[in-house]
Each structure stands twice: as C-alpha cells, then as structure tokens.
Amino acid sequence: MSEAVTRTVTAPPGLLASLDPLLREWLPRQRWFAGKGRPVTGFTLVEATELLPSTGKLGLYHLLVRAHQPSVPSHGAPGHPGDCYQLLIGVREALPPRLAPALIGHMATGPLAGRTAYDALHDARPAELLLEALRTQARIGGLRFERDLDQDIRSGLVPRVVTAEQSNSSIVYGDTFILKLLRRIVPGVNPDLELPLALAREGCPRVPAPTAWMVADVDPAADPVISAGPADLAGQPYVLGVLQPFVQGASDGWELALRELAKGEDFGAEARALGRATAEVHTTLARALPTVTLGHMQLQLMVDGMIERLEAAVQAVPALRPYAEGLRTAFTALGDLAAEGRTWTAQRVHGDLHLGQCLRSPAGEWWLIDFEGEPARPLAERRMPQPAVRDVAGMLRSFDYAARSADPPQPDWAETCRSAYCSGYAEAAGLDPRTDPVLLRAYETDKAIYEVVYEARHRPDWLPVPLAAIDRLASTGHLT
Template sequence: MSEAVTRIVTAPPGLLASLDPLLREWLPRQRWFAGKGRPVTGFTLVEATELLPSTAKLGLYHLLVRAHQPLVPGHSAPEQPGDCYQLLIGVREALPPRLAPALIGHVTSGPLAGRTVYEALHDPRPAELLLEALRTQARIGGLRFDRDPHQEIRAGLVPRLVTAEQSNSSVVYGDTFILKLMRRVVPGINPDLELPLALARVGCPKVPPPTAWMVADVGRSAASAAVTGPADFADEPYVLGVLQPFVQGAADGWELALRELAKGEDFVAEARDLGRATAEVHTALARALPTVTMGHLQLQRTVEGMIERLEAAVQAVPALRPYAPGLHSAFTALGDLAAEGRTWTAQRIHGDLHLGQCLRSPAGDWWLIDFEGEPVRPLAERRMPQPAMKDVAGMLRSFDYAARSVDPPQPDWARTCRAAYCSGYAEAADRDPRTDPVLLRAYETDKAIYEVVYEARHRPDWLPVPMAAVHRLASADPT
C-alpha cells in the first residue's frame, strides 16, 4: 500500500473576497445549486486548500463555502449562512477554447487579480490530480484521501466529466472508476459512503463497493483553522466524494425503460429482476446494520409527518384540495393499524430509490447506486431506519412516471411492471410488498404528494403525471 502524502497548505488572504462577485453570478446557474429563486448575498469560507499553486501556469483551489441567502425572495429579513458547497476552482491566465463552457469569470482584485477562474472538473489535469491523491492516500491541508487497500487504482487513467448530472458531479476514469463529488455537503457520516461500505463488508453483489473516498476534516488542521474562523461543525468531517468501480456498458434504468416503451416492448423481465435485486440489497442492509421495531409511538410520528406534508401541499397546490380527504385516509388507516398494536421493522434503506438510481449491466445484472437519500432532507433523517416499503413505493412511482412520460401514456405498462417488480421482490425476500397494502399505500401516497409539489414548482407540464396517481390513491380501491 502506498504511503500517504501529506502537505500543509494555506490559502492566500483575500481569496474568497476576490472571488465573491463572480461566484454570486455563477453559482445560482449551476444545476446542483439548491437555493434557486433567492439571490446569493455573500459567502462564508469553511475550508480553502491550494491543490496546485496559483503562481504556476495552472492553479487549483478546493473550497468549501457557505452561501448566504434571504429566507424569502425579496424579503428584508436578515440573510443567514445557508448550504455549504464544494467548489474546485481552476486558475489560468486565459482559458483555451475547449474550456470556454467552464468559465466562472475574470478576477479583478486580490491574490488572483488578472487571472481567469473556471470550473476545474472540465479540465483533465485537475481531475487527474484528484485520482492520484486518492491512489496515494494523500493528506493536503484539511483534505484526506482514503482508499480500500484491497482494490488497485492504476495511475494514468484518462478522466472525462459526466455531463448528465443534477445534484452532484461525476468523473469517469478510463471506464474503470467513477468519482462522484458531492456539491452540497453537510458535516457527518454520508450514507452514500456508509451504506456501500457496509454492503461491501457483507458481500452484497448488487452495489459497487467503494474504492476510495475524499473527506474534509474541517477544524482539525492548521490550514483550516487559519481560514475558518468560528467553529464550523469542527468535530464532524465532510464526506466530499466517493470513487467506485465503473459499470462499463451499463444502461441507466430510466433510459432503458423509456427505450423499451418507445419500441412498444414490455419491461416485465427487467422489472422482476430489479425487484429481486432490491430485496437482496434490503436483506443485506438488515444483516449489516441494526434494525428496530416501529411500534405505536414511532408509527404515529411517521403518520403525523405524512399528514403535515399533505396539509402543506394542499396549501401550495390547490389542485390537490378535492383529493385531500381520500389522501388523508391513506395515512389514518396506517395510524389505525398502529393503534391496534401492529408493528413493522425499520432498517437502513436506499432512501431515494427510482429507475434513475439503478444500472443494468450488459450481462443483465442490476446494480443500485447513489445511496445519498433525498438531499433536501436533513442528514440525521436520511440515516434513520425506515420500513423498506419506502424504497418499494419509490420504485413503483418511477414505473408510473416512465409510463406517463410517453405520448400516449401507457398505464397498463406501468401496472405490469409494478406487479413484476413486487413478484421479483417476493422471490428474494419471501414477502410480497402487496401483502401489506396499508403501509404500501401510505408511502406511495406520501411520495405522490411530494411529486405534485415538485412538479407544480419546477415542471408544471409534468403535473398530470403525479396527479393521475393522486386520483388513484385517493380512491377507495387504490390498486
């Protein structure tokens, strides 16, 4: 195993101040920026690490910054430090044409005055540096690069940025590895590293095992102490990125489903295999990590949360009002069972399972990826044990989305896929999700309500998709 390479670095004074006006314009335009619709009014520097000296032809800075935004757009209330973002800032005298789409701007003051800064992941050299740091287990300032000693990382793998990203960024290295870099980061144990590591320990073959990972020990190094100021969750590391094997030739589950729909083909065999793979992952997670029994009090809190989300959604989307009583009944039915003494097992789950979180290899094997959970949820909530039915409900909604994203919609296609998925799940887990209809309906209803609010805010043309599910789930027979 290679010895760790340690470097103590400090950021030049005034670095963030010089970048501030450029980042205010650039950051809100990024797909992974979570605070859209509210202006950025400033930044707090959490961590700054110089990975390549800015005095050279190519400089590189790793930054963790908190974006300040008003709570309400146009409101005069004081701003507050908000989400923390991971940035990789490249520095050059001028950008070559191939890097023009990565431009952040031209710095006019401070230590980088006269230089051009850009999104460094578009540039092969910075991407190569990250892989080499992982390979050698480097320590650079507050950044720590760790790896599984049993997996080999070859030097010199050619990087390419994956362009089809939303909440994070990914770089593929020579069709051998893929590095997922979290953009909005929080201190604490990230389930996107925690759960695949746990699954690897118990030999689960349905999830790519982590090869290496990148962490920021904020507040634990001299470099970070020089730039952080007041303690910023100093005892909690930030998980910044995870390197995993790249499943070469794999098809994204969502794209695969749409292709089959376009050809008029069914998806029954694939859905059954995916159900089996989901059950295998759930079984492995229950073996690797503790499970708990959810009794009356725990279920009551779950039901109350579902009802609160329904009430907020009805206020936000008036189209839900006629369906509110029927949707409410999906949650009270679950509460009634809990009051009668019914219990359920809760465990660690994927947390945001849908077709886009699954890969099908050329050999026909399904892999589950992206265990981060719903990024809008607090980290502690994403790490809580929950009924595995939540994942099942998410996948059933995904089949419905695929079937209704085509013209004309194909509801029968969705029904056969949903049935096949549940049958495959039962084959591997010895329990069919359909035998617990009250719990399944509650979680599917909760998911559909979330979808209605999301589509109403971001994609109004898609609103009929979850509204069709609302119509079904609010009925007396929501099958």
C-alpha cells in the same frame, strides 16, 4: 505525487473576496445549486486548500463555501447560515476554447487579479490530480484521501467529466472508475459512503464497492453550522466524494425503460430482476446494520408528518384540494393500525430509489447506486431506519412516471412493471410488499404528494403525471 504524500498548505488570503462577485452570478446557474429563486448575499469560507500554486500555468484550489441567502425554507426558520458547497476552482491566465463552458469569470481584485477562474472538474489535469491523491492516500491541508487497499488503482487513466448531472458531479476515469463528487456538503457520516461500505463488507454484489473516498477535516470555528449547532457535529468530517468501479456499458434504468416503452417492448422481466436486486440490498442492509421496531408512538409521528406534508401541499397546489380527504385516509388508516398495536420493522434503506438510481450491466445484472438519500433532507433524517417499503413505493412511482411520460401514456405497462417488481422482490426477500397494503399505500401517497408539489413548482407540464396517481390513491387506495 509520492506515496502517502502529506502537505500542509493554505490558500492565499483574500481569495474568496476576489471570487465573491463571480460566484454570486455563477453558483445559482449550476443545476446542483439548491437555493434557486433566492439571491446569494455573501459567502463564508469553511475550508480552502491550495492543490496547485497559482504561480504556475495552472492554479488549483479546493474550497468549501457556505452560500448565504435571505431564507432557506427547506430548513425551516429564516436566518439559517445556508448550504455549504464544494468547489474545485482552476485559475489560468486565459482559458483555452475547450474550457469555455467551465468559465466562472475574470478576477478584478485580490491576489489573483487579472486571472481567469473556472470549474476545474472540466479540466484533465485537476481530475488526474484527484485520482492520484486517492491512489496515494494523500493528505493535503485539511483534505484526506483514503482507499480500500484490496482494490488496485492504476495511474494514468484518462478522465472525462459526466455532463448529465443533477445534484452532484462525476468524473469517469478510463472505463475503470467513476468519482462522484458531492456538491452540497454536510458534516457527519454520509450514507452515500456508509451504506456501500457496509454492503461491500457483506459481499453484496448489487452495489459497486467503494474503492476510495475523500473527506475534509474542518476547524469547527470555521463553519457556523458546527459552531452554533449540536455538539456532536464538532469534529465530524465532511465526506466530499466516493470513487467506485465504473460499470462499463451499463444502461441507466430510466433511459432503458423509456427505450423499451418507445419500442413497445415488455419490461416485466427487467422489473422482476430489479425487484430481486432491491430485496437483496434490503436484506443485506438489515443484516449489516441495526434494525428497530416502530411502535405506536413512532408510527404516529410518521403519520403526523405525512398529514402535515399533505396539508402544506394542498395550500401550495390548488389542484390537490378535491383529493385531500381521500388522500388523508391513506395516512389515518396507517395510524389506526398502529393504535391497534401493529408494529413494523425499520432498517437502513436507499432513501431515494427510482429507475434513475439503477444500472443494468450488459450481462443483465442490476446495480443500485447513489445512496445519499434525498439531499434536501437533514443528514440525521436520511440516516434513520425506515420501513423497506419506502424504497419499494419510490420504485412503483418511477414505473408510473415512465409509463405516463410516453405519448400516449401506457398505464397498463406501469401495472405490469409494478406487479413484476413486487413479485421479484418477494422471490428474494420472502415477503411480498403487496401483503402490507396500508403501509405501501401511505408511502406511495406521500411520494405522489411530493411529486405534485415539485412538478407544480418546476415542471408544470408534468403535473398530470403525479395527479393521475393522486386520483387513483385518493379514490380507491388501489395498489398493484
């Protein structure tokens, strides 16, 4: 590619029709597919861009497709047009053995009949093309590749796909960069790019600064969510991926905690350092972006939402019923304080903080990553200011999870970590989260209720982990 390349391209007509029967089978099997348990009944093509023509040995297509399903309970009413997914489809005459795990299927009809489609993120050539497009700030069809010109992007870095993925996909280039490609796509400003950019502008060292990013400009008429949705969505780009420095040799916080647990090692010093890192991120976000004051009405709405989630969870998981009244007091106590005139400051937060969202460098520094929030929640909700204690509660629950996943469980280890984390947070923020026990208990209870529902549906063997916290929170409201 030449510098700042711009190409106007379109995908061949009938491409989605030929892929449709293959994607109906392949898409639900992917770990990042959000609509599991309901059949895919069809697709709407939101965007299609030909990155490499299929006339060559390798064809490459970037697609945004909206998967239709009978209902999408997470969005409320039936009839929602479904989730939009980003796909990078490679096309070859036949797949070499190394790409066999990426197989989507063999196309029987349409413009590419007789050829084989596969997930191209597992292939070096498409991965190299994405990095080169970011390096050169390419514009290809509706795709825009943008970058921070103060950071250097070398060409020729060898890509490798990260296999341990959940809601997204990642490619590591050499040991220099990691490209996170969002799989479930929504129009609008994505916090996974917005917040790291804001933190980088303020010089916060606890978050890898975005090096480059890719977005799609979509015709509003092509996406039923935009054409039938709020007017302010029209013209909003879709954030597709973010390239950030790769923290070489870094340890995933969850894996590190489990290793230390297995060895019987104390994790208090690490928890304290992680608390300081969290507070640094929070104080920087409060400085970089607007904060708001939550008064009685806003707090009551928040409390009502927590109570509604509790009631729905009790209906879904009978094991919660004995604890329902005790858990409700965690929320009504917060509502009582709000009614008495107590207010809280809300700011932008991580939104889904746990040990797995943290990296520790070989030098012992902690980094926070993955700022997109809980992907199942609407984007507007994920971008709302919230009390910083919400992130703290998420991390406290994560220490609990690590301790209770050990055999035998180590509740004292969790208590040590929880205390050290809050102490470290206080050192950097000047305010200990434990001095606001009612708010902290409400958020930790809300998180534990969510965990109970999740485990009951997906991992019943793990249900005792959050239920142990439910018993504690319902009976005494005791925190660290």
